[in-house]
Amino acid sequence: MINKLATVLLVEDDETHAMLIMRSFEGMGVERIQWVSDGEQAMDYLQHRGKYTDKEESPHPDVILLDLRLPKLNGHEVLKQIKSLEELRAIPVVILTTSKNEYDIAKAYLNYANSYLVKPLGLDKFQEMVKEIEVYWLEWNQTRPNVRINEGKEK
Amino acid sequence: MAKILVVEDESIVAMDIKNRLMRLGYDVPSIAYAGEEAVEKATKIRPDLVLMDIMLRGEMDGIEAVRQIHERLDVPVVYLTAFSDEDTLQRAKITGPFAYIIKPFEDRELHVALEIALYKHRMEKYLKESEEELRKSRDDLEIRVQERTAELAAANKNLMEEIAERNKVEKALQESEGRLKKIFDTVQAGVVIIDPRTHIIIDANPVAANMIGLEKDQIIGSVCHELICPAEIGRCPISDLKQPVDGSERLLINTDKMSLPIIKTVAPISLGDLDYLIESFIDISALKQAEEALHHKMQFENIITTLSTNFINLELERIDDGINDALERVGRFSDIDRCYIFQFSDDMTKMDNTYEWCAEEIVAQIDNLKDLSTQDFPWWMNKLCLFENIYIPRVADIPPEAGAEKDILEAQSIQSLIAIPMISEGRLIGYIGFDSVRSEKAWSDEDIKLLKIAGELLTNALRRKHVETEKANLLRELGAKNAEMERFTYTVSHDLRSPLITIQGFLGFLKLDLSKQEDNKTDADSKKINTDIKMIEDATVKMDALLANTLELSRIGRVANPPEEVPYEDIVKDSLAQLAEKIRSSGISVLVGKELPQVYVDRMRIMEVLVNLIENSIKYIGNRADPTVEIGYNADKEKPFFFVRDNGIGIDPSQHEKVFELFYKLDKKSEGSGAGLAIVKRILEVHGGHLWIESEEGKGCKFCFTLPLTGNT
Known part of the structure; x- marks a missing residue:
């Protein structure tokens, strides 16, 4: 079933959180984590700009884990840009943040977030959550196939 | 033939007499034998003569019988008597007999006596009748004379009355004419x-x-x-x-x-x-005047009613328009040239002309009458402070102690004026004035009363404006506080949770890493354990900084040193002294502007502001050949402000608002918790100032802010 390594784009400004997440993914062995620490870098990565022009080195992600509080371009703005671009909007974006603020949650869904997760306290829960993300989004979930559909013809 | 009644109690004598009389040619229809019979028969047969024997049998003698016959009849009597005593004759005489015949008598003697008696009686009777006739004619005449006299008298009376009536009418006519004239004149x-x-x-x-x-x-x-x-x-x-x-x-x-x-x-x-x-x-001029006064008053009351209704429903932003409209209406109604409001500053030292209406062709004064010092007008202020109206019918006659007032009024060519104090909640807040410029004007007590009502109305409007403004400000402030509070709790909950997640996470890893068997441990494992500990340590340090800054921020509003007047330059010097080492090592040159003003601030806090801003500049100065920080003051008239400018890397305009957010950092790798600018902003807000950025990425950064100034610069 797994014929290629799945890619996770982690957008996280807090280095310790990034390390926590990445280490929690360790041992599952089915993916590679691409970590960027602010919103601008995230967009550069997704659009293959700057240091991310090499598509082999910076492959198209199967899921994006997006923090909201980010320097320069915040998580909401990154989400909005992703969902407004045709070639990016099919990528599942899982918001992974410390904020339980209703405003943040509502705004994220308004901008078509695919899921909204709050970072839990305690390693057990943290690892459990990361495991579920991996299972659901990288194993069960079917990503968009590379098939073109001409909607105009059906009319 | 004469009828003779014979009265004789001796029947033979009686018969004899009857026979003799009949021979003599008399008629003797009857003989009476007693007195009573004689009276009865005389009455019945009405004889022409009675031949009466005096001595009769029975109760009644001849004399008595004659007396009774004479009561009934006028008949002559001749007595027959045989003897005659003196008493009897005397009695008989009274009855007026025509003759006495003494018995015995001769026929002739009887005849003569009877004829004489009859004649005498006839003559007597005739005389009596003539006399009666005469008396009657005389009486008639008398009556006729009397009647005629009465007629004349009546005629005379009528005439008199007619004359009297005519006199009366004439007099009444005269009186009436006089009366009419009197009425006409009166x-x-x-x-x-x-x-x-x-x-x-x-x-x-x-x-x-x-x-x-x-x-x-x-x-x-x-x-x-x-x-x-x-x-x-x-x-x-x-x-x-x-x-x-x-x-x-x-x-x-x-x-x-x-x-x-x-x-x-x-x-x-x-x-x-x-x-x-x-x-x-x-x-009817008095009536007209009263009518006009009433009409005038009613019109004014209408205006007042309309205005009060308008004011009740007026939104805050439109109250000024409402006041101007009210001034115009009252001004036009009172036919004056200028109508305006002055308001005092809270400490009563200054007054400002805040609203004004001018009639056509009257020069507005509102811009010339700003920020006047109340102590320049002691006479004026004294009256107003006693809540008295100031009524000046002739500015030329203003009392000498009001010289300053006179000058300013004459400068506006005012001839007459009224100023009414505006009193809100027992406090003098200003006055409403009415000027007459083109002519002198007198106001009646009634006028002044009406203007006072208008004054009260406008006072209420101003008070309402004041209250509404304060309310709006409070609401705005409350809204801002609320939003800030929300941002603050959001930030705190988010940012404080962050290191906790790290700590808990790496504690878990630490446990895992330590649980490995001691003899199986590799270098990599030891390295992991060290990383875990390092992560936990860093997180606690970060947490401590966050908590310290949060506390600091929350203290700014609550704990404040009393404000003092201090030259801004002194604060700049202190700040630079504190940062001397950092400035020296960074190689930045610091320029301090000239003519810095005096400020009224919490000195220590403002120093904190400067230290933070200068530190910020040093932090983001980048790789300039000539790194410079300039501390200055822009003495712009409208909007003076302080600034700290650098020629560092600058901030993209999209980040200008974000940089003031608590714990927000442009660059994650830079030092500090990201609370510095939030603290600066908060300190300035507590001082009633505000903070903004003028900057573009790559072109340096200019932090600008305002502060309360005091005195002269």
């Missing part, structure tokens, strides 16, 4: 009599003369329209328009050429055989 209405053909006045009463102001002689002969109803010349309601009566309000022109409102009636009148018009009129 009636409290002007009355004139007019010739309808020529409209010339032929008579006028003294009241008319008095109202017109001319002598009666001068009025008589004038054409009525010259004096009364000038507008109706050629269309006199009676003579031209053929109305039967005219009753209307018109004008009368008196000698001062002043029009007098009158109520007038005109009606035709015949005097003698000629037709005239009688015109009567009364002066």
